[in-house]
Amino acid sequence: MxxxxxxxxxxxxxxxxxxxxxxxxxxxxxxxxxxxxGEILGLVGETGCGKSVLARSVLRIxxxxxGKIAAGTISYQGEDLLQISETRMRQVRGNRISMIFQExxxxxxxxxxxxxxxxxxxxxxxxxxxKEATRIALDMLRQVQMPDPAxxxxxxxxxxxxxxxxxxxxxxxxxxxxxxxxxxxxTTALDVTVQGQxxxxxxxxxxxxxxxxxxxxxxxxxxxxxxxxxxxMYAGQMVEVAEVKELFSAPAHPYTRGLISAIxxxxxxxxxxxxxxxPGVVPGLIDPPEGCRYHPRCEKKRAVCTEQTPVMVKLHAxxxxxxxxxxxxxxxxxx
Amino acid sequence: MNRGSPxxxxxxxxxxxxxxxxFFGRPGTFLRAVDRVSLxxxxGETLGLVGESGSGKSxxxxxxxxxxxxxxxxxxFRGRDLAAMNRRExxxxxxxxxxxxxxxxxxxxxxxxxxxxxxxPLTVSKQVRGAEVEDRVLAMLREVGLGKDHLHRYPHExxxxxRQRIGMARALITEPECIMLDEPTSALDVxxxxxxxxxxxxxxxxxxxxxxxxxxxxxxxxxISHRIAVMYLGLIVESASKDTLFENPCHPYTRAxxxxxxxxxxxxxxxxxxxxxxxxxxxxxxxGCRFHPRCSSVMDVCRLEAPPRVRIAADxxxxxxxxxxx
Numbered sequence: 001m002x003x004x005x006x007x008x009x010x011x012x013x014x015x016x017x018x019x020x021x022x023x024x025x026x027x028x029x030x031x032x033x034x035x036x037x038g039e040i041l042g043l044v045g046e047t048g049c050g051k052s053v054l055a056r057s058v059l060r061i062x063x064x065x066x067g068k069i070a071a072g073t074i075s076y077q078g079e080d081l082l083q084i085s086e087t088r089m090r091q092v093r094g095n096r097i098s099m100i101f102q103e104x105x106x107x108x109x110x111x112x113x114x115x116x117x118x119x120x121x122x123x124x125x126x127x128x129x130x131k132e133a134t135r136i137a138l139d140m141l142r143q144v145q146m147p148d149p150a151x152x153x154x155x156x157x158x159x160x161x162x163x164x165x166x167x168x169x170x171x172x173x174x175x176x177x178x179x180x181x182x183x184x185x186x187t188t189a190l191d192v193t194v195q196g197q198x199x200x201x202x203x204x205x206x207x208x209x210x211x212x213x214x215x216x217x218x219x220x221x222x223x224x225x226x227x228x229x230x231x232x233m234y235a236g237q238m239v240e241v242a243e244v245k246e247l248f249s250a251p252a253h254p255y256t257r258g259l260i261s262a263i264x265x266x267x268x269x270x271x272x273x274x275x276x277x278x279p280g281v282v283p284g285l286i287d288p289p290e291g292c293r294y295h296p297r298c299e300k301k302r303a304v305c306t307e308q309t310p311v312m313v314k315l316h317a318x319x320x321x322x323x324x325x326x327x328x329x330x331x332x333x334x335x
Numbered sequence: 336m337n338r339g340s341p342x343x344x345x346x347x348x349x350x351x352x353x354x355x356x357x358f359f360g361r362p363g364t365f366l367r368a369v370d371r372v373s374l375x376x377x378x379g380e381t382l383g384l385v386g387e388s389g390s391g392k393s394x395x396x397x398x399x400x401x402x403x404x405x406x407x408x409x410x411x412f413r414g415r416d417l418a419a420m421n422r423r424e425x426x427x428x429x430x431x432x433x434x435x436x437x438x439x440x441x442x443x444x445x446x447x448x449x450x451x452x453x454x455x456p457l458t459v460s461k462q463v464r465g466a467e468v469e470d471r472v473l474a475m476l477r478e479v480g481l482g483k484d485h486l487h488r489y490p491h492e493x494x495x496x497x498r499q500r501i502g503m504a505r506a507l508i509t510e511p512e513c514i515m516l517d518e519p520t521s522a523l524d525v526x527x528x529x530x531x532x533x534x535x536x537x538x539x540x541x542x543x544x545x546x547x548x549x550x551x552x553x554x555x556x557x558x559i560s561h562r563i564a565v566m567y568l569g570l571i572v573e574s575a576s577k578d579t580l581f582e583n584p585c586h587p588y589t590r591a592x593x594x595x596x597x598x599x600x601x602x603x604x605x606x607x608x609x610x611x612x613x614x615x616x617x618x619x620x621x622x623g624c625r626f627h628p629r630c631s632s633v634m635d636v637c638r639l640e641a642p643p644r645v646r647i648a649a650d651x652x653x654x655x656x657x658x659x660x661x
Contacts, residue, residue: 046524046525046526047495047524161613162613164613192387192551192553192592192595192596193387193591193592193595193609193610193614194387194614195595195597195607196594196595196597196607196608196609196610197607197608197611199597199607199608200606200608201608218524219597220525220599221554221596221597221598221599223601224597224598225598225601225604225605226597244601245601245602248599248600248601248602249602258526259525260599262525262528262529263525263554263599264528264529264554264557264558264559265554265557273536274533274536275529275532277526277527277533278526278529281496281497281527282494282524
């Protein structure tokens with residue numbers, strides 16, 4: 001029985017390093033994150049902040065070498081996913097935790113039909129006959145509102161549109177009844193009207209099946225529309241985790257505030273002439289700034305920010321932030 | 336400064352692409368990517384061209400630049416027809432109508448320094464020579480927020496936002512009057528996007544450029560444009576001033592587009608699946624109104640006849656049978 005709100009997956013002090021020609025990149029630095037049962041947790045941040053690496057680390061599919069999980073634990077149902085054997089991990093992948101990627105064309109095999117690939121996935125994880133697998137596949141395609149599912153089973157990926165391919169991926173990943181779906185920018189490559197359809201399907205199915213979703217995106221609009229909680233990353237560090245309404249109405253971390261203020265249209269219906277923009281650029285991860293990695297761009301920087309890495313502290317019930325300048329004693333309001 | 340005078344006027348532009356060539360090069364099947372599109376871009380003004388992938392919005396831009404040869408219609412630059420010009424005549428115009436592309440890395444030569452990239456249009460058009468090129472390049476880099484120490488670096492040494500600044504500098508160095516911005520911020524993160532949008536805005540204020548801003552992002556187009564044209568399957572279905580369009584969207588497609596764009600407001604959850612189906616392929620354009628298979632207010636006439644463009648207000652045109660011409 002599903003226990004809503006209970007922690008399903010718990011990431012603690014996860015550090016990931018990538019060996020590059022320029023040096024060792026500290027891609028994730030002591031990242032902590034809890035994913036609760038039945039929630040859609042948004043993971044946002046700019047390109048290169050480590051959000052995809054975080055998701056891939058959970059499934060242990062970061063390319064190694066050059067990547068290496070240097071430290072940390074990922075506990076899932078009493079097990080540390082970073083310690084279990086590869087055989088055990090393969091039982092977790094797909095069965096318990098599955099993943100959909102941004103570009104469905106590169107996740108589908110171009111030379112096999114959709115039906116063939118879906119049946120393979122289903123039979124790999126469940127002891128069923130081919131006929132039964134076809135039935136499950138059809139049922140799943142119906143659940144993702146695929147028009148004419150029987151015909152789609154006989155088609156090849158290139159015969160489908162982008163939105164249909166992504167629906168096939170969702171159907172495939174949910175066919176084995178996972179507890180957790182890692183969705184890495186699943187709608188970024190889609191047109192806005194099709195994105196709307198796919199998001200609606202994802203939101204409905206996650207609710208019906210009680211699947212937790214880690215939804216990676218850089219689109220704050222998408223986050224606001226489908227997520228229950230949001231985690232914000234910056235340059236390999238987790239900076240803020242909050243309930244979605246709380247995050248948009250009272251963002252605490254200066255980076256989160258900047259991110260929200262920079263959205264075109266967020267400044268009101270009429271709009272100001274200038275958008276708010278965060279000064280400077282995202283730092284490199286080989287030699288990131290000491291202390292808080294955001295300090296070179298931060299308006300509220302203090303001496304302590306350049307020396308000590310801030311730790312996550314609880315602002316209140318569902319709002320954590322890692323910042324020296326906006327701890328629990330904060331009184332100031334929005335920017 | 337005569338703000339508001341037409342810089343580019345497009346009339347009934349048509350562009351076809353061959354889908355398959357026929358037997359021994361005989362004409363085969365064609366798709367009509369752009370179908371009788373008319374636009375007007377005025378000095379100091381931004382025209383936003385919005386549409387989903389495959390709607391033909393970039394093709395319109397490329398035809399105006401004559402990177403593609405139009406198959407019909409006229410394109411006037413300051414009253415002279417670009418579509419009918421030969422190579423030599425075009426060369427005199429090219430510097431005055433410039434372009435910035437979406438992906439700054441693939442549109443900058445990785446083996447050229449920034450100085451050469453930005454100065455190249457000047458060298459090609461033989462406007463300036465020698466040391467003056469460097470002066471002009473430097474002045475231009477300063478204009479877009481870069482500096483002297485960037486002159487001798489290569490594109491890979493820059494971040495996405497900086498590369499887009501370089502692309503802007505290259506487009507602006509020939510002192511153009513009109514600039515096509517083809518999804519200039521789509522590859523950028525939101526905080527960097529804000530910087531570039533501000534830059535685009537400031538440059539227009541300073542120099543009075545006419546922009547054709549091509550994008551699929553309604554929030555961006557709303558922020559930057561003065562007037563907006565919405566394309567669907569090669570056709571402009573609605574055009575209006577920004578405020579009119581957002582306050583009173585008339586075409587069902589425009590409405591659906593606005594309703595399905597996720598707004599950064601968690602307090603008002605939208606019904607995101609407002610429009611069923613996928614955009615049809617331009618090879619098989621539905622008869623009648625192109626939008627009718629996905630339209631929620633479809634009528635019998637929509638399946639048979641293509642709706643004419645109707646002017647429903649001073650600066651508001653729509654092509655839909657819901658708004659019959661009187």
